[in-house]
Amino acid sequence: GNSVTQMEGPVTLSEEAFLTINCTYTATGYPSLFWYVQYPGEGLQLLLKATKADDKGSNKGFEATYRKETTSFHLEKGSVQVSDSAVYFCALSDWGSQGNLIFGKGTKLSVKP
């Protein structure tokens, strides 16, 4: 079945460091791919998405490229800020369940000043 695997956390970085959170997926067909973020005390919210191969999603300085050949959707940011501290979830669409998303386990990011 469809699944998402993302790197284990927690990840601790200094401010302005480069961030990569790896995400790979297994899916039949051509799913859409998503990164969701959960800031402390808040609900999950969509960070970015890509709907087809080679698409690049971007938002708030974060980017991720849909790589069909490597079944990956790695999240990157060139210079993280303390305010980026959150839990990041990679997800893919599973349209067999009326729009259900399949999530990775989440990666907790802590950015130190």
Place this chain on the structure above:
Amino acid sequence: SAVISQKPSRDICQRGTSLTIQCQVDSQVTMMFWYRQQPGQSLTLIATANQGSEATYESGFVIDKFPISRPNLTFSTLTVSNMSPEDSSIYLCSVSQTPGTGELFFGEGSRLTVL
């Protein structure tokens, strides 16, 4: 976007009891989803709740254990029945305003601890 309020935000419950979680949305939505996030695990879909029809449960989840109500387009409840410590989880309500896009809005979750 949609703003989702869940109650309670957290609770400590005794084994064998039941607890109902409420989900209120600030706009009318057709599709609502209930997820569970067990400690150290990813989010798992429990069921899809559409107004005017029975909830659709995912494999491993049954209506007797997780009854769901969806009385209108802005509200839903999930009951966790006859709780055991294995039910200790975060339960999340989410909605789709644009079905087919995969863009979901989530509540803050309800963290249940069963003793």
